[in-house]
Amino acid sequence: MTTAPWRDPALPAAARVDDLLSRMTLQEKTAQLYGVWVGAASDGEGVAPHQHDMTADSSDEEWDELITLGLGQLTRSFGTAPVDPALGAQALARAQRRIAAAGRFGIPAVAHEECLAGFTAWQATAYPVPLAWGATFNPPLVEEMARRIGQDLRSVGVHQGLAPVLDVVRDPRWGRVEETVGEDPYLVGTVGAAYVRGLESAGVVATLKHFAGYASSAGARNLAPVRAGIREFADVTLPPFEMALREGGARSVMAAYNETDGVPASADPALLTELLREQWGFTGTVVADYFGIGFLQTLHRVAGSPAEAAHAALAAGIDVELPTVRCYGKPLVEAVRSGEIPQELVDRAARRVLLQKCELGLLDEGWTPEPAAARIDLDSPANRALARRVAEESVVLLDNPDGVLPLPPDARIAVVGPRAADALAMLGCYSFPSHVLTHHPEVPMGIEIPTVLEALRAELPDAKVTFAQGCGVLDPDPAGFEEAVARASEADVCLAVLGDRAGLFGRGTSGEGCDVTDLRLPGVQGDLLDALVATGVPVVLVLLTGRPYALGRWDGRLAAVVQAFFPGEEGGPAVAGVLSGRVNPSGRLPVSVPRVPGGQPWTYLQPPLGLAGEVSNLDPTPLYAFGHGRSYTSFAWESVDSVDSAETEIGTDGSYDVSVTVRNTGERAGAEVVQLYLHDPVASVTRPDVRLIGYQRVELAAGEASRVTFRFHTDLSSFTDRSGRRVVEPGVLELRLAASSADVRHTARLKLTGPVREPGTDRRLRCVTEVSAAPE
DSSP, X not given: OOOOGGGOTTSOHHHHHHHHHHHOOHHHHHHTTBEEOTTOOOSSOOSSTTHHHHOOOOOHHHHHHHHTTOOSEEEOTTTSSOOOHHHHHHHHHHHHHHHHHHSSSOOOOEEEEEOBTBOOSTTSOOOOOHHHHHHHTOHHHHHHHHHHHHHHHHHTTOOEEEOOBOOOOSOTTSGGGGXXXXXXXXXXXXXXXXXXXXXHHTTOEEEEEEETTGGGBGGGOTTOOBOOOHHHIIIIISHHHHHIIIIIOOOEEEEOSOEETTEEGGGOHIIIIIIIIIITOOOSEEEEOTTHHHHHHHTSOOOSSHHHHHHHHHHHTOOBBOSSOSSTTHHHHHXXXXXXXXXXXXXXXXXXXXXXXXXXXXXXXXXXXXXXXXXXXXXXXXXXXXXXXXXXXXXXXXXXXXXXXXXXXXXEEEEESTTSSOGGGGOOTTSHHHHTGGGOTTSOOSSOOOOHHHHHHHHOTTSEEEEEOOSOSSOOOOTTHHHHHXXXXXXXXXXXXXXXXXXXXXXXXXXXXXXXXXXXXXTTHXXXXXXXXXXXXXEEEEEEESSOOOOGGGTTTOSEEEEEEOOOTTHHHHHHHHHHTSSOOOOOOSSOBOSSSSSOOOOSOOOGGGSOOTTOSOOOOOSBOTTOOBOSSOEEEEEOTTTTSSOEEEETTOEEEEEEEEEEOSSSOEEEEEEEEEEOSSOSXXXXXXXXXXEEEEEXXXXXXXXXXXXXXXXXXXXEOTTSOEEBOOEEEEEEEEEETTEEEEEEEEEEESSOBOOOTTOOOSOEEEEEEOOO
């Protein structure tokens, strides 16, 4: 029997796909352009916006009819309901066999899952949320984590992961802050690209989201209109996506829900085709956010029917409708047959989808859906050890003015607060127990999640530890204050463990659709903290949150402040380790911590008039700056090689090395994060006062020193000018070596000479760093 060319792995993928497309009917092509979501709930407790009115339970007859044409994607076989991983892998394999057997060409579907804080599946490791990844300032560690997540996905037959989120925080009141890496595009881009490299190295298609502008919503409301200007869009919103594509190799992009200046992202060819494909050279697939194509009709009202929505999305460049078929099925086929939609748009999208399936081996004759591993363990000891390390490196010690931390091993400790004894306090809204399991209260957690209280008792077995909840996360009843105050009054130190409860669409205080009006601690937790401070006992505030909260009300009144951003299943032991001193804290803030709850939005990327000044009585200066974090050891920064020296001239296409020696002057090992910021005193448009352009985490033993060199290139000073061009302008620049955006240690002054230069799409996006032995 002669093998058809499209089945021949010796041929180039393009030739195989061209041959396959020539054999397919219009309906078979369109079938490759949508997913099917089996078992999606149609009640009001869904995991996607408007799920209740955008889905209907599919019958076996409808499923059987659909798959005779083939199928593009299978949606969340593991992430919709609790499924034993081994049984789920077998069920997915059976479904793939049915799909392949039903169609003329035997092509299986791409199976996709969420993997924002680990594989969103029952019994899978719950890693720290992306905001915690940002706090590590450690891209190689994030890459290792993503590789493990990818390996787990592949072990059960999943091909595509819907992560990472590359939105840059613009307003911390937004509910999805926990899903972001932080408020700086360079940090988001470098950490996000590392996650992509890790996931892709495991053979899983990484999906960048949400492209683009989603986090800039007006009033921090989920799905609200975006009113960002072209320069904010070009210089803040887009760079992380460009970095993750060029340096990470992501093979998929998810179109965002939002509209920007009246144009929905899902219907924007300038974004999804001209920029993404023609300028950046992206060749992968663009997928819709869940129901995003249907929303062009129902929410945005730029389409009058499902067919018009399909036309707008296809023309813009969306190849795959997720999570289930609505617009790209019969409405699309009928509109193509009637001549309303050019078939070329279907062919274009189908070609991209099939090329990706070819890359994944799904067109090969020897393809098999059965998992390779005989035993499936999605929460292995190695996974847990890595989750612990990420959590430990993400914990930020914000303040410790009197050295109350680390805690003495035999101290009397009162643990108070609604987050101290709740395992869900560790998890973000896309961790399976928070995302899905709340709808299945009869099902056990599936993974072990020690609470802060349990972990502290294990960490300090000789301490006398008492507990009182004090209040609920949002419960306005202060009836528990009395017991909490009594326990604190009997102790040497009180740990106030406060924070968020992750949820979806108002069912939590943080998470998708859980936006807030200001940055006060939720419920009466702030009043509880006041009552504890009033006892006179030293109070250590431990925050388990998905966003920063205003802490100025307690500035100077607390013995110490520890911030953890939903640190995952090993977060309890990680926090306890910091409190005991077993772990030397090394996390740094990926977002600023405000002083007052109002006056938002504010991030550190502010031009002069966005900073404090005499033109307004409102001072937006944060209590703790972006990049801030303390340690149990001390570091000295010693100037070397032209730092703090006279101005140096380089061309607008030049480069310059700036170095500093960092010495651990304390008595124990620790990690310092050396940060490089750019200050542009005069430019043709207003610029942020400072912005991060490089960083390096440095591990040092007691007394050890290392030299950190940043290889700055002028491409890193480029920005979008008045005409919309990206330019490098001549003039004076300052490179600031700093421990945070507000803690500058050394400065190098440069003078760029020569003409205005337009760097191309191959411009340098990253500041190369080098760590070497300190000079004698």
